[in-house]
Amino acid sequence: MSNLTIDDLMQLVSNYSTEEKKQILKAYKLACELHHGQMRESGEPYIIHPLSVAYILAEMHADADTISAGLLHDTIEDSDITKEDLREMFNKDVATLVDGVTKLAKMNFSSKEDKNAANTRKIITSITDDVRIIIIKLADRLHNMKTLEHKKKFKQKENALETMEVFVPLAYYIGAYRLKSELEDLSLKYLKPEAYQNISEKIEIITKENDEWLKEMLYKIKVLLEEKNIPNEIKFRVKNVYGVYKKLEHGLRLNDIHDLFAIKIMVKEIDDCYLTLSNVHRLYNPINRKFKDYICNPKTNMYQSLHTTVFAPNDTLVQTQIRTFDMDKIDNFGLTAYWDIHNEEARNVMQQTLREKYQFFKSLVEINRVFGDNKEFINQIKKELFGGQIYVYTTDGDIKEFPVGATLIDFAYEIHTDIGNTLIGGYVNDEYVGVDHVLHNQDRVKAVTNDLAFGPKPEWESIAVTTKAKRRIREFNRK
Ligand code: MN
Numbered sequence: 468m469s470n471l472t473i474d475d476l477m478q479l480v481s482n483y484s485t486e487e488k489k490q491i492l493k494a495y496k497l498a499c500e501l502h503h504g505q506m507r508e509s510g511e512p513y514i515i516h517p518l519s520v521a522y523i524l525a526e527m528h529a530d531a532d533t534i535s536a537g538l539l540h541d542t543i544e545d546s547d548i549t550k551e552d553l554r555e556m557f558n559k560d561v562a563t564l565v566d567g568v569t570k571l572a573k574m575n576f577s578s579k580e581d582k583n584a585a586n587t588r589k590i591i592t593s594i595t596d597d598v599r600i601i602i603i604k605l606a607d608r609l610h611n612m613k614t615l616e617h618k619k620k621f622k623q624k625e626n627a628l629e630t631m632e633v634f635v636p637l638a639y640y641i642g643a644y645r646l647k648s649e650l651e652d653l654s655l656k657y658l659k660p661e662a663y664q665n666i667s668e669k670i671e672i673i674t675k676e677n678d679e680w681l682k683e684m685l686y687k688i689k690v691l692l693e694e695k696n697i698p699n700e701i702k703f704r705v706k707n708v709y710g711v712y713k714k715l716e717h718g719l720r721l722n723d724i725h726d727l728f729a730i731k732i733m734v735k736e737i738d739d740c741y742l743t744l745s746n747v748h749r750l751y752n753p754i755n756r757k758f759k760d761y762i763c764n765p766k767t768n769m770y771q772s773l774h775t776t777v778f779a780p781n782d783t784l785v786q787t788q789i790r791t792f793d794m795d796k797i798d799n800f801g802l803t804a805y806w807d808i809h810n811e812e813a814r815n816v817m818q819q820t821l822r823e824k825y826q827f828f829k830s831l832v833e834i835n836r837v838f839g840d841n842k843e844f845i846n847q848i849k850k851e852l853f854g855g856q857i858y859v860y861t862t863d864g865d866i867k868e869f870p871v872g873a874t875l876i877d878f879a880y881e882i883h884t885d886i887g888n889t890l891i892g893g894y895v896n897d898e899y900v901g902v903d904h905v906l907h908n909q910d911r912v913k914a915v916t917n918d919l920a921f922g923p924k925p926e927w928e929s930i931a932v933t934t935k936a937k938r939r940i941r942e943f944n945r946k
């Protein structure tokens with residue numbers, strides 16, 4: 468990508484309006500001027516970096532303001548230009564985005580100073596004002612990770628670790644899976660170089676070995692769907708290196724990974740998804756317990772798809788993911804998929820949906836409301852949003868997401884405040900447990916309540932992990 472030129476970028480946005488293309492070109496020229504004479508550690512002219520960032524954004528179908536801001540994202544930091552200047556030369560959005568990305572770079576999670584904590588808090592909460600800031604930051608990080616070989620060894624590790632801890636979760640939260648898996652693999656490459664090398668080679672070999680029948684499988688499905696008049700597109704993907712690494716770490720062998728190979732089938736309508744499912748099962752036997760309906764039960768980051776793992780030829784398992792074209796767009800690009808809509812009103816609706824539906828943003832808003840002290844706020848953010856997640860099932864088969872360490876108390880309050888307030892215990896995988904029981908991934912959980920219960924004890928507040936539960940317990944005990 469280092470031979471990238473402005474022509475490549477313009478080609479990618481060739482279907483944008485004349486006005487938008489003009490603005491992107493203008494942003495490029497200004498960025499060239501302002502970074503003139505600066506070099507990257509690789510020895511290349513600096514402009515290659517913002518240009519690459521803009522290119523990644525254009526690949527995600529970002530709007531012209533976001534791409535322009537991508538081109539200009541390092542100019543406030545690296546030159547004398549100000550937010551005001553950018554607002555006059557471009558518009559308010561471009562100025563706010565560049566300013567937001569600049570501030571995000573100064574975010575310091577581990578600082579012990581109060582002043583920094585206050586600043587970090589402001590930055591984190593500003594994310595909910597315009598999610599495009601995160602996307603530019605993610606594209607920025609992706610390009611920096613791709614060019615990490617030019618940095619010193621300890622810097623490489625430091626950046627890789629930060630990417631894993633902060634940016635991978637962010638990509639996940641906005642549902643940008645493609646960015647997420649690229650960032651994971653690049654991080655692993657520097658954190659565990661041997662494992663990375665080893666697994667990449669193994670994946671390559673096993674993919675080649677199975678290539679023939681996989682192609683045949685794709686073909687058979689395609690033919691059957693065409694016979695049934697279901698227009699479709701079929702793609703094939705191999706699990707990313709990091710994904711495989713995690714499974715192997717859990718003691719699985721490469722051949723046991725049920726989604727090492729996945730076939731993605733895209734169709735037009737939701738009804739076609741279910742028709743496709745039955746046709747796939749007609750050709751290949753499914754493993755019953757591996758079926759998941761994320762169309763009825765979207766993940767908390769809005770991911771939707773049907774997942775079925777089938778017995779493929781050659782005694783191999785293949786995961787089949789069936790979804791509409793729109794769902795696929797969201798899977799690839801996350802929220803940015805909604806950007807195909809080029810008007811402000813539509814984007815405001817998106818911003819609103821984001822705040823109401825995405826678990827990450829809901830939690831962020833809640834944490835901001837409950838924690839007055841800046842340091843406590845940041846600690847809670849780290850624990851609740853960047854400490855990893857688990858998924859548990861309700862007895863209705865709904866999937867709920869919690870931070871690692873969440874207890875039955877958190878579960879109960881997530882379902883309903885009344886359930887939390889009358890909780891006396893529960894069943895986890897059919898075994899009776901106390902309210903402070905720590906939940907684990909894939910647990911089946913049922914809360915047991917009693918209307919005569921005394922209500923949450925004050926000490927529950929410190930047992931609970933989620934801010935939502937903590938707040939409800941505090942409110943109950945205040946009354
Ligand atoms: Mn940058």
